[in-house]
């Protein structure tokens with residue numbers, strides 16, 4: 001199948017997004033070309049959640065969000081309402097930082113939310129700030145998203161002018177400034193403490209833990225709530241319709257919907273808002289409502305279930321439900337909601353190399369196992385793919401991996417190789433997940449497809465000493 | 475001569491005033507200077523250091539961490555070809571090879587006329603539309619060899635001038651906080667009580 005002949009989204013302004021016969025909580029305005037404008041937003045229930053929230057006390061709004069069990073969509077899946085409760089009593093000011101740094105390989109959703117419905121994100125940010133007593137907000141957008149910047153800047157300007165942001169919002173004593181902040185290109189800045197460092201004007205390196213939560217010690221050392229774009233985009237619905245309407249969708253432990261991207265060798269790669277707990281990986285990759293199967297009549301070879309950091313699954317894992325605990329038990333995670341699909345034509349070592357290269361490149365350099373280990377993994381896998389590797393390199397990959405992730409590394413079961421699944425998560429020697437993420441893809445690739453690597457490397461028995469010649473060099 | 479212009483100094487002051495601590499304006503100001511000069515110059519970094527009361531080394535120290543900041547003259551158009559997994563599966567290597575051939579430069583270099591800089595890039599949050607590239611951080615989706623050639627023609631002819639501003643310009647608009655709506659920004663150490671709407675609530 002050629003690139004041109006692929007299906008295209010019915011909404012050209014939301015490239016890759018496909019609606020379905022499913023509840024839409026965060027993508028309801030993607031159908032409108034002008035969904036990003038204040039006019040369209042107001043005509044479709046916009047800022048009604050904020051009005052509803054302002055009619056109640058902040059603690060009641062916080063309670064509603066707690067009861068909704070809204071889980072963070074940035075990767076860790078922590079309940080938002082619980083996190084807001086971690087702010088220490090009586091310590092002021094408290095800040096909001098919106099994490100719009102989306103850059104995990106395979107992940108494509110926050111950018112669409114910012115481009116197609118920026119007011120929804122702003123309204124969600126306002127509701128969170130009202131409930132948790134946050135007096136200034138920073139919307140940190142990944143620098144490489146020019147259109148998202150333009151859309152969010154325009155939306156902020158319009159919302160200020162209309163009285164939804166700033167002093168005495170809608171005539172109440174709720175007042176907040178929301179500042180659009182430009183990132184400048186660094187994946188690790190998506191990690192919340194690195195995001196805060198970056199916002200303070202520093203190199204974006206993650207902070208040592210503890211303290212574990214910026215909610216206790218964050219921006220300028222003050223209590224700071226960091227939430228993902230998609231997480232906050234759910235709040236207008238929750239504030240408007242109530243927590244019961246929200247928990248009526250999805251499962252009790254993971255209510256609501258979630259945006260996921262399915263990319264790679266499928267017929268209809270796309271971004272879908274799915275109901276939590278309603279699908280398996282098979283539905284997502286093969287379902288008519290989703291990616292519609294493997295391209296060109298090929299077979300599925302392997303898939304990455306949750307962003308570039310996630311250990312890989314094989315076709316016999318297709319019936320695992322798309323739910324965190326199930327994916328964890330099978331040796332991986334849902335992460336940032338990104339499924340990447342590889343068909344039978346895929347060169348596995350080369351595919352793994354792109355991910356190892358990514359994480360090695362993005363290491364901030366603060367921890368030795370990540371800075372050195374990631375770089376060495378990259379160099380080794382690169383020379384294997386180029387045909388210059390030896391079988392000793394394959395052992396070295398596991399040795400380097402042990403310095404980053406000591407002990408057993410999670411992986412999928414493989415009937416073919418007689419392997420049992422090792423459940424997620426792993427142990428790690430580094431401050432953040434970038435180090436382990438450089439190892440996870442190459443560990444999966446090498447464990448599940450050892451024959452492809454062995455075919456590329458020179459074996460010890462074939463290696464010959466360099467002969468000594470009698471001639472004296474000229 | 476690459477200090478911030480008078481016009482940009484006014485903008486810079488507005489930006490600095492939005493943050494409780496002025497060093498937070500560092501990255502936005504480096505962006506502003508890159509928008510003015512096309513890349514980040516030493517003079518600009520000295521000027522920014524003065525404005526936010528840090529040393530020039532601190533400005534460079536932070537700026538050099540981030541990929542978007544370039545410290546040498548760069549093409550008017552920066553083409554970033556994504557090479558991460560989803561794009562790689564859909565032909566990113568072949569696209570990059572074609573781009574190098576068409577432009578007659580290796581990735582990392584700039585064409586002789588100074589128009590185009592070509593770079594390898596990482597995931598651009600557009601993985602379903604692979605293979606992708608960005609021109610000055612504006613996406614192009616499902617890029618074929620033909621559409622790449624068309625893009626280069628359009629960049630050369632100026633057909634995309636309104637859609638794609640020169641390298642360094644992040645957005646064609648800016649956030650503006652109207653003075654009559656803004657809440658006074660305070661340094662965190664000057665804030666001792668909770669916000670008004672929290673104090674009146676029973677919590």
Ligand SMILES: Cc1cc2nc3c(=O)[nH]c(=O)nc-3n(C[C@H](O)[C@H](O)[C@H](O)COP(=O)(O)O)c2cc1C
Pocket residue numbers: 071072073074075076077078080099100101102103104187188189190191192193226227228229231232432433434
């Ligand atoms: C290396 C790394 C990169 C991350 N990148 C992002 C990101 O791009 N966007 C995001 O929202 N969260 C990212 N996270 C997760 C954040 O640290 C944080 O958990 C999240 O923003 C919290 O928001 P949530 O509770 O609403 O999910 C990343 C974490 C790590 C360790």
Ligand code: SF4
Pocket residue numbers: 188205206362363364365366367368370371430431432433434435436
């Ligand atoms: S694991 Fe890597 S990216 Fe994360 S803090 Fe350590 S060195 Fe930096």
Ligand code: FES
Pocket residue numbers: 105106107556557558559560561562596597598599600601604606
């Ligand atoms: S892998 Fe190319 S955009 Fe994500």
